[in-house]
Amino acid sequence: MKNSLKVWIHCRVSNEHERYLLNYQKKKLLHLVNHSNLRVIGISSEVSKGTNPHSREISTMKTYAKRKEIDAILVYDPTRILVYDDMFAEFKMYCEMNDVVVISLQEIETSFQSFMLSK
Numbered sequence: 001m002k003n004s005l006k007v008w009i010h011c012r013v014s015n016e017h018e019r020y021l022l023n024y025q026k027k028k029l030l031h032l033v034n035h036s037n038l039r040v041i042g043i044s045s046e047v048s049k050g051t052n053p054h055s056r057e058i059s060t061m062k063t064y065a066k067r068k069e070i071d072a073i074l075v076y077d078p079t080r081i082l083v084y085d086d087m088f089a090e091f092k093m094y095c096e097m098n099d100v101v102v103i104s105l106q107e108i109e110t111s112f113q114s115f116m117l118s119k
């Protein structure tokens with residue numbers, strides 16, 4: 001797997017009552033990894049409202065991006081990183097500036113469905 005894409009998986013739910021959804025997100029994303037040329041470098045999970053761009057988990061992902069230790073961040077949905085569009089856009093720009101792409105499972109599924117419908 002020398003040429004595999006190095007990815008970070010990030011999962012988030014907004015409250016303790018939804019904690020079981022962290023496992024669901026992780027399972028879905030790991031399924032994608034296991035069927036692709038991807039190598040997991042790290043996984044973060046958090047229970048928060050998704051409004052703090054300076055959380056430990058986001059800071060960790062930024063550090064890995066800056067050090068060029070990852071090529072992509074996989075999430076179930078962009079709101080799993082930050083819920084506000086402007087904050088997510090700034091996080092995404094930071095990643096792009098460091099050659100890291102943010103990929104959501106929702107984007108992949110939508111792209112695949114569009115592709116299949118065009119056939």
